Amino acid sequence: MAKDKPLASLSLDLDNKWSYMKTHGDEGWESYPSYLDIVIPRVLKFLKERDLTITFFVVGQDAALEKNKEVLASLSAAGHEIGNHSFKHEPWLHLYSEAEIEEELAHTEEHLERVTGHRPVGFRGPGFSLSESVLRVLSRRGYRYDASTFPTYMGPLARAYYFMSRNDWTTEEWDQRKKLFGSLNDGFRPLKPYQWELKGYRNMLEIPVTTMPLFKVPIHVSYLLYLGRFSKLLALQYWRTAVNLCRLTGTTLSLLLHPLDFMGCDDTQDLAFFPAMNLRHEPKVKLVGQVIDTMTQHFEVGSMLKHAESFEQLPLIPKRQPNFGHASVTG
Numbered sequence: 001m002a003k004d005k006p007l008a009s010l011s012l013d014l015d016n017k018w019s020y021m022k023t024h025g026d027e028g029w030e031s032y033p034s035y036l037d038i039v040i041p042r043v044l045k046f047l048k049e050r051d052l053t054i055t056f057f058v059v060g061q062d063a064a065l066e067k068n069k070e071v072l073a074s075l076s077a078a079g080h081e082i083g084n085h086s087f088k089h090e091p092w093l094h095l096y097s098e099a100e101i102e103e104e105l106a107h108t109e110e111h112l113e114r115v116t117g118h119r120p121v122g123f124r125g126p127g128f129s130l131s132e133s134v135l136r137v138l139s140r141r142g143y144r145y146d147a148s149t150f151p152t153y154m155g156p157l158a159r160a161y162y163f164m165s166r167n168d169w170t171t172e173e174w175d176q177r178k179k180l181f182g183s184l185n186d187g188f189r190p191l192k193p194y195q196w197e198l199k200g201y202r203n204m205l206e207i208p209v210t211t212m213p214l215f216k217v218p219i220h221v222s223y224l225l226y227l228g229r230f231s232k233l234l235a236l237q238y239w240r241t242a243v244n245l246c247r248l249t250g251t252t253l254s255l256l257l258h259p260l261d262f263m264g265c266d267d268t269q270d271l272a273f274f275p276a277m278n279l280r281h282e283p284k285v286k287l288v289g290q291v292i293d294t295m296t297q298h299f300e301v302g303s304m305l306k307h308a309e310s311f312e313q314l315p316l317i318p319k320r321q322p323n324f325g326h327a328s329v330t331g
Contacts, residue, residue: 008253008299009207009307010292011055011083011147012043013124015259016062019089020271023127032065038267039259040071044078046262046285050292053079054257055304057124057147060087060108063115076116081303083122083147084108091127094324098133105137122304124148128186128209132198132322139201145308146196147254149208152216153187187216191251193311194318203319205308210254213245220256221288226275228287239291243298253299254307261288 016036021029047054056075062068064087076082086093087108096104105123113119123138125148138146191213195203212219219242228235246253260274264281271277276284295301311317 005298005300006247006250006252007307007310008255008295008301009055009304010052010255010257010295010301011057011124011304012257012259013057013085014040014059014062015085015089015126016059017268017270019059019061019126020260020274022089023091024273026270032061033270034062034065034068035259035263035268036062036068036071039262040074042262042281042285043257043259044074046289047080048078050296052292052296052301053081053303054301055081055083055122057083057085057122058108058112058116058120059085059089059126060104060111061089063108063111069115072115073117076118081122081305082112082116082118082120083124083304084112084120084143085124086126087111089126091125091129093125093129093134094131096131096133098137101134101137102141105141109141121145122147122308131324135196135198135204135322136201139198139204143204144312145205145207145304147207147209147304149186149189149206150211150218151186151189151191151208152211152218190318190320191216192318193252193307194320196322197319198322205311205317206320207252207254207304207307207311209256210242210246210251212242213249213251220258221261221291222256222258222275224291225261225279225284225287229276229279232287235287236290236294239294243294247298252307253295254304255295257288261285 016034018029018032058072063072084105087104109119121144123143123146128148128150130148191208191210193205193207195205197203210219211217224235224239227238260277262285264279264284265277266280
């Protein structure tokens with residue numbers, strides 16, 4: 001790759017079928033239905049064709065199940081970084097006590113290391129859930145970066161779309177999910193990496209999921225696929241605009257993928273509430289390929305850890321005080 005290309009990172013949140021169902025409040029998730037045996041080989045083939053090494057944020061519960069062991073082990077065998085995506089994949093992680101967070105991360109680490117041979121050093125909260133308690137636990141457990149912030153004003157709109165068919169939840173169930181995808185205030189968070197200043201703890205590097213510079217609208221691949229339902233040309237032009245703005249503003253690009261970016265209605269009928277799941281997987285994967293190929297034309301694309309290492313070498317990294325607008329429980 002050309003040396004003058006800026007560094008960018010690519011990650012995939014390995015949310016499983018049951019975790020989508022659980023967040024959406026669908027029955028049957030407790031049996032842990034899975035599509036990992038379909039999506040992981042498909043994604044690994046896609047990445048190998050492009051000679052890319054990325055980060056997979058893996059849910060601990062999936063690593064704990066023997067049926068997933070072989071396919072999850074294939075990720076680290078192919079040289080990809082394994083990150084921690086929590087154990088139970090509950091987007092209300094920010095409501096956990098610090099002791100519960102400690103157990104959640106430790107339990108996940110145990111199973112990820114057993115299955116993949118690697119202890120994770122990066123974390124992304126389910127549904128971008130984050131709190132000061134989570135940051136303290138990450139710092140205490142030696143993590144090198146967090147990647148849970150999603151700087152956009154559109155979180156409430158995405159949440160409304162995701163749950164527009166739900167009207168049967170209890171107040172507790174709504175309260176658990178009311179921070180999913182973030183709030184309007186998240187749009188004011190920085191796009192460029194920075195350090196969380198944690199009193200009494202080592203600072204924690206934050207690598208935000210990139211949104212479009214200046215406008216703070218999403219650019220992750222699931223959103224591009226949603227736009228592609230109306231116009232593929234529009235989706236690709238939208239993406240090229242985002243890439244150009246990242247380069248013009250010096251914004252370090254960190255792009256997010258999801259398993260359903262590589263799956264379609266021919267693979268499963270149970271996740272129709274998710275954007276673009278009315279399409280077959282072939283045209284979706286083709287569009288993902290065009291997006292990633294454009295990215296590699298302009299950036300040197302690697303894992304989140306590689307991204308973090310580049311920032312650890314800088315003499316001065318911006319710092320920010322934690323302010324999440326919700327209680328941070330220590331008991």
